[in-house]
Amino acid sequence: MSAVVGQAFGGTGAAELFLLGRLLFGGVLAFMGLNHFMDTDSMVGYAEFKGVPYPRAAVLVSGGMLLFGGLGIAVGAFPVLSAGALATFLLVGAVQMHDFWTMEDPEEKQSEMTQFLKNVTGFGAALALLAIGGMSWPYALNVGLF
Secondary structure, eight states, X not given: OOHXXXXXXXXXXXXXXXXXXXXXXXXXXXXXXXXXXHSXXXXXXXXXXXXXXXXXXXXXXXXXXXHHHHHHHHHTBSHHHHHHHHHHHHHHHHHHHOOGGGOOSHHXXXXXXXXXXXXXXXXXXXXXXXXTTTSOOTTSOOBOOO
């Protein structure tokens, strides 16, 4: 473990909290990715409604990004690629799928804004993980390209 990471996770319970955060963040996103494959037709219909080009391919690719990225973060494998995939999905998804600024109906606008903000929050978390992706993580496989 590098000195910086060792200092960051040297406090009582810090490494365990980081693991718990990774498991929750990565696990939920991996589950969402799995849903892309289990409910593909519904998701393709929504992607078509939102004007996504090549909606079936987009649903399958984005599902793979979520599944790979989420599992990678959870187990600490390929963290730069995993966090990068999640950050990309979350940012693109926020703008493409949750365009609350185009909604006229107040309830629909509120719902899309909530989903947009959830994606932006996740994007921020993925960026934070990306920033430390090249370091050794506690309780992780610590395999990667970078």
